[in-house]
Amino acid sequence: xxxxxxxxxxxxxxxxxxxxxxxxxxxxxxxxxxxxxxxxxxxxxxxxxxxxxxxxxxxxxxxxxxxxxxxxxxxxxxxxxxxxxxxxxxxxxxxxxxxxxxxxxxxxxxxxxxxxxxxxxxxxxxxxxxxxxxxxxxxxxxxxxxxxxxxxxxxxxxxxxxxxxxxxxxxxxxxxxxxxxxxxxxxxxxxxxxxxxxxxxxxxxxxxxxxxxxxxxxxxxxxxxxxxxxxxxxxxxxxxxxxxxxxxxxxxxxxxxxxxxxxxxxxxxxxxxxxxxxxxxxxxxxxxxxxxxxxxxxxxxxxxxxxxxxxxxxxxxxxxxxxxxxxxxxxxxxxxxxxxxxxxxxxxxxxxxxxxxxxxxxxxxxxxxxxxxxxxxxxxxxxxxxxxxxxxxxxxxxxxxxxxxxxxxxxxxxxxxxxxxxxxxxxxxxxxxxxxxxxxxxxxxxxxxxxxxxxxxxxxxxxxxxxxxxxxxxxxxxxxxxxxxxxxx
Amino acid sequence: xxxxxxxxxxxxxxxxxxxxxxxxxxxxxxxxxxxxxxxxxxxxxxxxxxxxxxxxxxxxxxxxxxxxxxxxxxxxxxxxx
Numbered sequence: 278x279x280x281x282x283x284x285x286x287x288x289x290x291x292x293x294x295x296x297x298x299x300x301x302x303x304x305x306x307x308x309x310x311x312x313x314x315x316x317x318x319x320x321x322x323x324x325x326x327x328x329x330x331x332x333x334x335x336x337x338x339x340x341x342x343x344x345x346x347x348x349x350x351x352x353x354x355x356x357x358x359x360x361x362x363x364x365x366x367x368x369x370x371x372x373x374x375x376x377x378x379x380x381x382x383x384x385x386x387x388x389x390x391x392x393x394x395x396x397x398x399x400x401x402x403x404x405x406x407x408x409x410x411x412x413x414x415x416x417x418x419x420x421x422x423x424x425x426x427x428x429x430x431x432x433x434x435x436x437x438x439x440x441x442x443x444x445x446x447x448x449x450x451x452x453x454x455x456x457x458x459x460x461x462x463x464x465x466x467x468x469x470x471x472x473x474x475x476x477x478x479x480x481x482x483x484x485x486x487x488x489x490x491x492x493x494x495x496x497x498x499x500x501x502x503x504x505x506x507x508x509x510x511x512x513x514x515x516x517x518x519x520x521x522x523x524x525x526x527x528x529x530x531x532x533x534x535x536x537x538x539x540x541x542x543x544x545x546x547x548x549x550x551x552x553x554x555x556x557x558x559x560x561x562x563x564x565x566x567x568x569x570x571x572x573x574x575x576x577x578x579x580x581x582x583x584x585x586x587x588x589x590x591x592x593x594x595x596x597x598x599x600x601x602x603x604x605x606x607x608x609x610x611x612x613x614x615x616x617x618x619x620x621x622x623x624x625x626x627x628x629x630x631x632x633x634x635x636x637x638x639x640x641x642x643x644x645x646x647x648x649x650x651x652x653x654x655x656x657x658x659x660x661x662x663x664x665x666x667x668x669x670x671x672x673x674x675x676x677x678x679x680x681x682x683x684x685x686x687x688x689x690x691x692x693x694x695x696x697x698x699x700x701x702x703x704x705x706x707x708x709x710x711x712x713x714x715x716x717x718x719x720x721x722x723x724x725x726x727x728x729x730x731x732x733x734x735x736x737x738x739x740x741x742x743x744x745x746x747x748x749x750x751x752x753x754x755x756x757x758x759x760x761x762x763x764x765x766x
Numbered sequence: 767x768x769x770x771x772x773x774x775x776x777x778x779x780x781x782x783x784x785x786x787x788x789x790x791x792x793x794x795x796x797x798x799x800x801x802x803x804x805x806x807x808x809x810x811x812x813x814x815x816x817x818x819x820x821x822x823x824x825x826x827x828x829x830x831x832x833x834x835x836x837x838x839x840x841x842x843x844x845x846x847x
Binding site for chain 1: 782783784785786801802803804805806807808809810812813816817823824825828829
């Protein structure tokens with residue numbers, strides 16, 4: 278199973294992994310209460326899966342809907358080994374949604390812990406359970422690996438489209454490799470380090486922790502038990518995690534569990550945030566409760582391969598780079614950022630990490646991608662202050678209320694300040710703004726009056742309501758659709 | 767000595783975390799069945815029970831404390847214990 282050197286680009290994810298496995302065969306690749314897999318065994322499993330994929334999906338499509346076990350991490354590498362494109366699908370999504378992704382992707386192979394869920398799926402796909410792989414696979418013979426890097430699709434991740442149908446973002450291998458050129462050294466993990474695996478595998482943020490850890494010889498710690506997921510601060514302590522990757526709101530979860538304290542977070546060396554705005558209180562809380570923990574803030578849409586900017590937040594620069602949220606930083610590698618209207622406007626991203634487009638949807642692709650410039654219009658509204666860029670909201674969250682154009686993100690920012698940093702969400706119902714605040718709102722009129730000191734009248738919410746916990750999507754982002762449905766009249 | 771008043775105080779705290787009142791919560795209300803009781807609220811409830819009553823947070827208590835009925839019973843046992 279040793280690839281012939283002539284066809285191997287050392288930047289290829291599988292080449293990186295195999296190098297790590299050769300150098301540190303007995304180091305742990307995966308570790309938690311249920312899993313303990315050495316690099317040697319991990320590489321062996323990749324080859325076993327690759328044998329099956331070669332037979333049933335060579336140059337084809339593999340759908341992975343797996344719990345956070347061995348195969349969930351090995352199968353993406355195995356798909357790349359046979360030049361297949363893989364689609365990771367969160368197994369906790371509602372069945373209908375999973376089936377609609379399956380229908381759109383038309384996989385040759387579906388690897389899943391729950392084959393019974395796929396009975397309604399067309400029989401053209403071969404559905405396999407991880408434990409069936411051994412029956413199907415021959416002993417891994419010499420697999421000719423061609424680990425060259427080109428622009429063919431590496432993975433497709435489906436995100437929710439505004440129409441309600443899932444949209445598949447097609448990421449080329451060149452994009453993934455460009456990202457890893459930044460991610461592997463940025464995480465700086467290696468043999469002996471222990472990196473969290475918090476995001477679900479259908480959320481592209483998981484590309485960062487999974488690949489940057491496994492391509493460097495570090496130990497990846499999948500957080501899959503209810504205990505680890507609900508109490509991330511205790512998971513950090515229990516698993517002695519030194520490298521953490523997640524959305525920033527996980528810091529709020531740690532705080533609400535009463536775990537923002539040095540004894541819980543002592544092992545942390547680096548926290549990398551992505552996926553939603555990082556805020557000054559998040560950073561302060563981390564700096565106040567850790568001694569040597571660095572913080573990287575990153576930004577990027579799925580359409581530009583996980584993230585394409587970075588800034589290191591320090592105790593010294595925190596105030597300088599914080600506005601309503603922490604600045605998104607500078608583009609990585611060969612990526613570049615542009616604003617279409619001077620110092621404020623929609624952010625346009627270009628460079629090798631930009632996706633090839635949406636899966637089998639030329640119309641949607643043409644609306645936001647410009648293949649000639651390898652660029653993508655993000656739909657994120659960005660403001661430049663000095664040399665810092667701040668994401669201030671979504672273009673599609675600009676609304677018109679009684680004739681006034683306003684940004685719901687701005688209402689939320691002011692409301693968050695007035696509430697002393699609580700999570701808030703604003704949306705429009707019947708031509709007026711509803712503001713939902715996490716926790717008890719003892720006096721809505723008083724809250725509104727405090728807001729009137731900082732917002733013009735037309736931006737004031739007509740209703741301010743408390744909620745025990747703002748609903749979030751499986752990717753931990755505010756779930757506006759559920760909120761709007763819950764508060765619909 | 768812990769007593770009924772102590773139990774009532776803790777249950778009031780739990781109800782407040784759910785933006786509710788003790789009288790409004792039924793024994794069947796719980797994680798996923800009460801509108802405000804999602805996993806984040808559950809984290810806070812468990813942390814409160816840990817602080818107030820010495821609950822040991824583990825896989826068992828995460829599911830075991832999944833309804834207001836089981837929490838009421840746990841708090842009352844604690845208060846009388």
